[in-house]
Amino acid sequence: MSPTAERLTNVPRATRAGWSAPDDPRLALVLSLADDELMIGHRHSHWTGVAPTMEEDLAFSSLAQDEIGHAVMWYGVAEELTGQDEDTLAFGRPPEEYFHANLLEQEPGDWAYTLMRQHAYDLFDHLRLDALTDSSDASISGVLGPILREERLHRAHARAWLSRISDGPADGRAKVVDGARRVLGQVGGLFEPLKSEQQLVDDGTLPVPTPELFVAWEKEMTTDYERFGLGEALDAIDSHGGLGGRLGQHTAVFEPMWDEMTALFRQHPGATW
Amino acid sequence: MARYPVLQRRREDSDWETVGYVHAPDREMALGFALHSFFRHGEGVNCAIDDGGELITVTDPADVIAHTDKSYRVSAGYPLGPKRRRAERRIQELGVRIDNARPGPAADTASPRGGRRDRSEAI
Numbered sequence: 001m002s003p004t005a006e007r008l009t010n011v012p013r014a015t016r017a018g019w020s021a022p023d024d025p026r027l028a029l030v031l032s033l034a035d036d037e038l039m040i041g042h043r044h045s046h047w048t049g050v051a052p053t054m055e056e057d058l059a060f061s062s063l064a065q066d067e068i069g070h071a072v073m074w075y076g077v078a079e080e081l082t083g084q085d086e087d088t089l090a091f092g093r094p095p096e097e098y099f100h101a102n103l104l105e106q107e108p109g110d111w112a113y114t115l116m117r118q119h120a121y122d123l124f125d126h127l128r129l130d131a132l133t134d135s136s137d138a139s140i141s142g143v144l145g146p147i148l149r150e151e152r153l154h155r156a157h158a159r160a161w162l163s164r165i166s167d168g169p170a171d172g173r174a175k176v177v178d179g180a181r182r183v184l185g186q187v188g189g190l191f192e193p194l195k196s197e198q199q200l201v202d203d204g205t206l207p208v209p210t211p212e213l214f215v216a217w218e219k220e221m222t223t224d225y226e227r228f229g230l231g232e233a234l235d236a237i238d239s240h241g242g243l244g245g246r247l248g249q250h251t252a253v254f255e256p257m258w259d260e261m262t263a264l265f266r267q268h269p270g271a272t273w
Numbered sequence: 274m275a276r277y278p279v280l281q282r283r284r285e286d287s288d289w290e291t292v293g294y295v296h297a298p299d300r301e302m303a304l305g306f307a308l309h310s311f312f313r314h315g316e317g318v319n320c321a322i323d324d325g326g327e328l329i330t331v332t333d334p335a336d337v338i339a340h341t342d343k344s345y346r347v348s349a350g351y352p353l354g355p356k357r358r359r360a361e362r363r364i365q366e367l368g369v370r371i372d373n374a375r376p377g378p379a380a381d382t383a384s385p386r387g388g389r390r391d392r393s394e395a396i
Contacts, residue, residue: 053274055295059309069341146341153308153336160305164298 025196026137026205027081028099031089032194032246033128034074035100038090040121041067042261046108059157063118066150073143080139091265095250095258101189102245105254112179119158120183123220124190126151127213136204159224166228173229180225180233186242191217194246210246214239277303277324279310281317281337289321289328300324308336314343 044064051057075086082089104121108114129148135141165172191214200206218237225231244250274296280289292311297303303322308331312320320337321330331337364370 053296055297055306055310059306062309062313065343066341069343073341149335150341157305157309160302164302 024081025194025199027078028194028196029200029206030074030078030081030140032099034071034078034089035098036104036121036125037067037071037074039098039100039104039257040118041065041071042257043104043106043108044114044118047111047114052111063154063157066154070147070150073147077139077143087265091262095255096248098245098250098254098258099194099248100245101192102242102251102254103183103186103189105245105250105257106186107253109182110175110179112175113182114179115158115161116176116180116183118154119162119224120187120221121190122151122154122158123224124187124213124217126155127216127220128210131208131213132206134207136207140205159228162224162228162230166230177230177233180230181236184233184236184241185238187237188239189242189245191239192243192246274298275303277307277322279307280321280323280328281311282319283317285318287317291323292316295322300329304329304331312337 041064044060044067047057048061048064049057051060071090072086075089078084078089079086084092103117106117126148129144129151133141133144133148162176165176191211193210194200197206197209201209221237222231222234225234275298277295277297277300278291279293279295281292282289295303295306295310297306300322303324304320307320307322313336315338317337319330319334321328323329
């Protein structure tokens with residue numbers, strides 16, 4: 001273990017007093033929305049300073065900030081349900097109480113993997129948020145407008161890149177197909193239902209069960225991939241791949257990510273900045 | 274990659290003004306980069322790139338507007354006034370005073386921080 005990793009791991013794991021695992025299904029839903037955005041924003045932020053071009057560096061950093069900004073909005077909704085502040089919700093939970101899809105915690109890998117993950121996730125996120133506009137819970141449906149607006153730009157960003165790569169050299173396209181295959185093997189976790197999802201469906205909080213979004217997502221993915229000449233990667237879609245995250249069961253890469261992401265919060269419990 | 278000037282209109286009735294440049298393989302990517310690099314924090318109401326004298330504007334000006342709170346991206350998002358007032362209230366509560374001069378050329382060099390300090394009372 002590197003000295004940095006060891007230092008981060010040695011930070012006390014105690015979280016701020018008062019936090020307990022959510023029994024309220026609505027809270028689990030809001031936290032899963034927030035955690036998805038926080039994790040993908042964190043992983044996107046890796047590219048700040050090392051993206052393929054300066055302009056893309058700025059653009060992708062902007063996307064990363066957007067996603068973390070959306071996480072803040074969802075943690076704000078969770079704050080109303082728990083009384084816990086956004087920082088405690090974002091950084092004060094143990095790893096097993098995060099409900100993001102496991103695809104989003106994976107290391108950034110190369111640019112092709114990052115781009116294909118951004119494309120797959122933002123398409124899923126758009127469908128999920130669009131379905132939530134009919135939610136019976138006004139605190140959820142009320143924050144969707146601005147988020148949906150920004151997510152539209154994110155999809156445009158991914159499609160602009162895919163369109164150029166599809167017309168570019170075969171080497172670049174091969175890398176993107178490889179990146180896509182690695183992403184598609186884990187997408188099942190995006191559509192994994194929460195522990196008490198049926199209750200949310202029954203009371204109208206969740207107008208469309210999460211697994212049912214898969215059909216629409218696969219259709220749009222197929223359209224995009226075939227349009228951009230990436231259809232050969234579609235057979236890698238695994239609706240059972242990457243499961244566990246919605247139940248707090250994460251892959252081995254999450255613990256070191258969590259250690260680093262929450263270290264400062266844990267080093268200074270109760271601090272205000 | 275080609276270099277595209279980026280322009281903005283601050284208000285509906287403003288003229289276009291150049292705000293910078295982006296490098297991109299084509300005009301569509303240039304417009305996307307321009308949006309992410311120069312806008313979306315409420316800088317203006319419309320943006321465009323100049324492609325060899327042809328002004329290419331965004332299809333939907335609503336994309337230029339900041340839809341979510343972006344105050345964390347700019348210095349104005351971190352107001353110091355409330356923090357200073359909290360500190361002043363705390364100083365009053367503690368019954369102490371700051372008598373240490375700000376560091377600077379005019380400060381007394383006798384103190385390591387550039388000012389005299391009464392350790393019994395100062396914080």
